[in-house]
Amino acid sequence: MKWEKISVLHDADAVAGIAMYPIESAEKIQEDYFTAYFHRPSFPFQDSSVKCNLIRTAGSTWPVSIDKVETHSEPEVFCFVEGISTMLFVDVHDSKPDLESAVLLKIPPGTVLQISKGKAHYIGPALTPTAVCMVVESAHASTLYYPLDQP
Structure with a gap:
């Protein structure tokens, strides 16, 4: 699906199931x-087994096509x-x-984003x-993918 007319938001207050805050707001x-x-x-998390993933994304010419979203059984x-x-919800x-x-969120560096289990999203x-983020998730979480069909 081409995301030409979707609004790009600067904060996550309007998106249920996520919390967004600056890294510097944590204990230092x-x-x-x-x-x-x-x-x-x-x-x-359901258990103490977690994994960390490094995601590096490349810039693109807009409009872009995102053809699926995913949900997880764990946050x-x-x-x-x-x-x-950017991240689509x-x-x-x-x-x-x-x-x-x-909703497509614009996410600056220095941001932590917590996504509830079952909230559909895609980077x-x-x-x-380029942009880089680290993802911490349960090592045992399952993933479901949903295609984004044209309306």
Whole structure:
């Protein structure tokens, strides 16, 4: 589906099922050569087995085509560290994406995004030449994909 007319939002307040906040809002430890920020997700994982994924996205010419969204059986935490990212969110009802609910978020570096289990989403192209984020998720989470059919 071509996302030409979808609005790009700058904060996540209008999107149910996610929380977005700056990395610097976390507990901070300052050492001689680094600063550490400690984030504790506001939701529990089902067990203590987690995995971390590094996602690097490339910039693209708009409009872009995103043909699917995904949901997970466990929540996820995204830490955006470089570049300006985009992420598509869509509500799913009766196993069908509700395209009227589609929102594309513009996510600056230095942002933490917590996504509730079952919230449909997909990473879009970067608005800068590249963007990088780290994803923390349950190692045992299952993933469901939903195609985005033309209306």
